[in-house]
Amino acid sequence: MPNDTSMTTAPAAAKVPTASLPETVVGSRAARKEDQRLLSGAGNFGHDMQRPRMTHARVIRSGVAHGRIINIDIAEAKALPGVVDVVTAQDLPDMPRIPVRIQVQEVDLDDYLQPVLAFDEVRYVGEPVAVVLAEDAYVAEDAAELVVVEIDELPVTLDTTAVDDGADVTIAADFSMGFGAVADAFTAAHHVTELTFDIGRHSAVPMEPRTLVVDPVALDTLEIFGSTKVPVFNRRVLSDMLELDEQKIHMHAVDAGGGFGVRGEFYPEDFLIPWLARRAKRPVSWAEDRAEHLVAVNHSRQQRHKLSVAMAKDGTILGLKADVIHDNGAYARTHGIIVPELTIAMLPGPYRIPAYDGHVRVALSNKTPCGTYRAPGRFEGTSSREQLFDKAAAEVGIDRVEFRRRNLLTAHEMPHERPMSTLGTDVILDEGDFLELFNKTLDRASELGWQDEVRRGRSEGRVMGLGIATFLEKSGLGPNDTADVEITRRGRVRVYSGGTSLGQGIETALAQVAADVLPVGMDQIDVINGDTAEQPFGTGSWASRSTVVTGSAVHQACKKVAARLIELAGRMLGHTPDELVINGSTVQSRLDPNQRKTFAEIVAASMPGSIYLHEDEPSGIRVRHRFTVDHMTYPYGTHVCLVEIHPETGQVEVRRYLVAYEIGVAVNPMMIEGQLRGGIAQGIGGSLLEEFTYDEAGQPQSTTFMDYLMPTACEIPDMELLISANFPASTNPLGVRGAGEGGLTAAGGCLASGVRDALCNGDPAAVDIIKLPITPAYVARYLNRHAKDRR
Template identity: 60%
Template sequence: MTSIGERLARKEDPRLLRGLGRFGDDQDRPGQLWMRVVRSPLAHGRLVSISKPEGAHVITAEDVPPGVRIPVRLKVQGIDLDDHLQPVLAADEVRYVGEPVAVVLADDPYEAEDLAELVQVDIEELPVTVDTADGTQAAEFELGYGDVEAAFGEAGHVVRIEFEVGRHSAVPLEPRALLADVDPASGALQIFGMTKVPVFNRDVLATMLGIDENLIHVHAMDAGGGFGVRGEFYPEDFLVPWLAWTLRRPVKWVEDRAEHLVAVNHSRQQKHVISAAFDNEGTLLGLKDDVLHDNGAYARTHGIIVPELTLAMLPGPYRVPAFHGRVRVMLTNKTPCGTYRAPGRFEGTSVREQLLDVAADQLGIDRVELRRKNLLTADELPHTRAMSTLGTDVVLDSGDYPGLLDKAMVEADRLGYLSRLESLRAQGHAAGLGVAMFLEKSGLGPQETADVTVSTSGAVRVHSGGTSLGQGIETILAQVTADALDIDPAVVTVINGDTVLQPFGGGSWASRSTVVGGSAVHRAAVAVRERAVRMASRMLEVAEEDLEIKAGMIGVRGAPGSSVSYADVAKACRPGSPYLGPDEPAGLTARRRFEVEHMTYPYGVHVALVDVDTGTGHVEVLRYLVAYEVGRAINPTLVEGQLLGGVAQGVGGALLEEFRYDEAGQPQAVTFMDYLMPTAAEVPRIDVLVAQDAPAPGNPLGVKGAGEGGLTAAGAVIAGAIRDALGLTGSVGRLPMTAERVRGLIEEGT
């Protein structure tokens, strides 16, 4: 019985489609208080006073423990960011519109909202910084290898562009929600929410509250999308549990959409000055980039990981003999930034691929051929770059980058992309085709832990540290377990993100759920299988090597009637069983850990066909192809779904979504009237080619992450297609390519 590779229907769907999901706002407790956050209406100022409505329960910075600030989860480059951490409530100074300055508690959510509007916050305005270049520098660092100066000195051609990526972020279907309650029997703090890295958040909260981590039980919930912004530690993630712990009453908070757009981590905003050195035949000799990264008002849990990833991943799948990147991380009076699906890679890929398009025109080389010429070949992998990111060395593992590019171009031609381009142009349309290569990373460590247990009924339970953010992890881990045990996935139940059931979980982020979490589950399931065979050999009185497992039955080869089931073995593992040794642990169960030293690197190609209305600047994406190498697809349908969703978000970031601010630091996109997302009308027909030609050598499943590849090159390919449609000689300059900006490019060229 083989489960890996099957298009198994999602195990999550029956409950979700029947309205039986457990989302944050579904949770209620008798006598709960509702929390409402009072947020700063100004971008920068000295906090003079807070006037509380009579009889209202209002909490300010003077009420919370002193010095409580949000810690950095991912520390990089040895840079100390302690001076730039965000307090859970502003005490002396506010630094962005939306910063929490107080919270109000009431018995009813509407009463809490009404009372919050009555809180008067007196702020003495201070100068506001919205231009990244004028901000406060929080960090500066460099990454690179090789002799860049020599490469540029020897170059026959040097190509340089400036490119900006606008500020946008994830807007999941469901905003954040949190409920905290103290169990009167055990005294444990029960928390419903924090879905993404629950164990990390539990440990942070325990430190902040000064209590043992075992007194905190985090229950991960179903989540209406994650995408990097959900489940990080925010001010509310301290305030709600602290109030519940202090008051010994349940406290609940549900974020509304207006809060979400100014409160959760923004992302992306960078300005690049990038150059490439080529010889006269178009061979890439060197690459250098100078990056200005806008991190908003504070350094939150992600610290400066996004700019680090930008530099470390910027050479992509290409043969780059010498590289140098410098980044300056600036603080401005805007919402703080963090990760958003494909962090750093969306930005770097957009910039690098636009540079290659410009270079191809200047060198007089076909843009696909220029890429093919400079891609690392299969014989050159694994390929080590003398850089590190996320605490691991950059070692590109397995793949055939030119091979996938060729497959993608053949598929695009077969599907009619090129013929339709010619037809549109013959009809007078400003149509263009974009092609972009990208390199992803996945499977970040350092570890993941999983438990697999077989009950006496034959049912199997998996306790994983991963969390369900909509990616189908329950289905994937059930398939991995079923494959190892040779059973039906229907009997496997997966429980994710419960800090009591799995106290050592690493969470779901950085496309690690299948690579690291799946490998831990695989190891635990194999351990269960091996123990089951040992026990069965005692029960059947035969040697272990004479046993085989088929469809959940452990039997003697050549003796069909001589077998036992996993349920039988589980019964034999009970205390008091004659088959159980005196010091042998009871239960048919195993806990195993999977550790990784190096990430794995999936890769892919995006091809997009666009039609530009030269009168309005409107861009219609007509067709879109993603070719993606995943090593091994546990469930091809779920891989395809991840790619489709990524493209939809990528279209938004490439054409529509942007957080703008006026000179006073007031956000100009605080509703969906102004923050524009793609609808079904804007998302094109998407074709998917999932390749499984380069299994990852660093994990037992051979898998590479699938969560981000649909988004990584979206900005790059759409920018390239627009550039092709307009016949530009230089760069399109920035993303998103709104109709206004496209129209500006058209006017500049006329």
């Protein structure tokens, strides 16, 4: 079991006065409400849904990276017994394309949107070209093998960075952002450091691939299971594409085996399966296999960064420039250009940067289209920036720790405004002290003896190093989210949230928020997520926003419910509201606890015909609240790692890992620790192991776990966690900041720093790391060159 060190303080949320629970539920290590269901096998996943007369779909995908479709022969497949239907693009109405969910930078991407089935041209291996529908999954699989797709191959674009050499590369978007007198900063600089850094293409691989079950019930209504992350948006898109009223589409909440940004966006299958269900007038089930997932789900990350930093003689940063090429794959999917925008907007990080110029070109290639993956843009920018600053410190002769201390923002400089905008909000860094947490993190690493361990290892001839990286995150993206809170006739609290459950513990977090206002006990609170019938205005769970925005909506709705309970109890008891207090699941007199009414009694008194209701007053106790926020909040932290390189193989072994993270208020420290551990594991994967590669014809080379290498328990080190909650956010009533991505954000920068330190072996200018992932072959080549130089 990894070691754990946590320092957590959690200010109490604002609440209605109560006479119970001396300590707040927010801040406690409450057991996850989801776990009993999930660990006992009672989870309700999309593929668990069974329907009478259910058919099974199989998607036929292009095996060519770029080409013109000559013919799709479906005759033999349709003739196979058990086949219900075979559909190509010619069967679809009006060639529907998938829209962008969030448009930024006023860039029109309409020409680059993905059709749900390729009609005349395919642009990546894995692009859907047809769909088979059969009585069972085995027949569907056999029939798919009988579909013959004839494609005339065309030239492929694989290296988007060749645009700088004049290659014919489609640029879907080209934009800049920045501030300050950049040219003057570089003119006045004592020294300028430059670095070109490549971040490899990888993505999330959740335990459960995507699934959908669609049941076309009576009155032309669709019951849909398996849509996660943004069900309300997906329902709206599907409504438009099917020309079907939204109220006839019911997205059901289901459990999900992980999300991490890739699950639950609107993919081609999110149209195809409902459309097939309506066409066949029968339920349809679809589940992708792992090979499909690796070529069809959103990829992410692949970028080249050309960075330069201008410095004074003492290493003080005067200016920063970034030129980014983002390989977006074959199409613009629902994320549009969010990832490249976040990359350049967040690249300055937690540092004092007087002048900055960020420029990005979004290029298209014949690869799987890209989208977000946990810490999108921030992982990429942090990785390259932190390696640039390691190199800069070495070139000006300053210790890399001292370089950061001189340039990190401190508490007296906050809030810190950067005149840029990302995701439609101004970049205003709120409360915090980046330098203080950085120092605490290094002090903790010293207490653990990591520096001494490296020195001892080097004295024994081992190749060891320490990695350091600081990061800035963003969370709490608005503009709003909605929650309903209801008291049932049995006195239970039911929360209908706008968030969705992807395994992140949202049911527990929202129940804790509710329990601080309505102190009935966690076991008396039910949280329902992702059900569009119960919460038709939800914004979904993404971008570390659920606890911040959805949690605030729940908190405010609970306060309104509490006020309503007190108001009605006052009428029943003959008291004014200020004479009453909530105690557990009752409302009682402050002076005489025997004068009390239970929640169940109050709900009964709110039913139609009650003598306690005023004329035209709504019956029942259910309140809806929409929480709106104009600006994001910015959690931050530091990563430190201890690595050892095995010279014989070039393998990088991560021996120790420390993350410190400022999250404002820790709603549940135990769940935050779990988020951090998982993020570290994913960061190790993306930094050392995982990469989607292609051959010269555009054929993907990472279509199984034999080639796409993910970290196992053997690659995960002991972890130390410092959860700091010293700077509650002022943007929301709970004071919370998102905690879902900080374990991953700086992993690339930290591990690159550690490998650099190990290879330098005391000479900080000896080597630069210029790409992720840092594979054994990459390290071995350097070690071999170094050995030849010594000879």
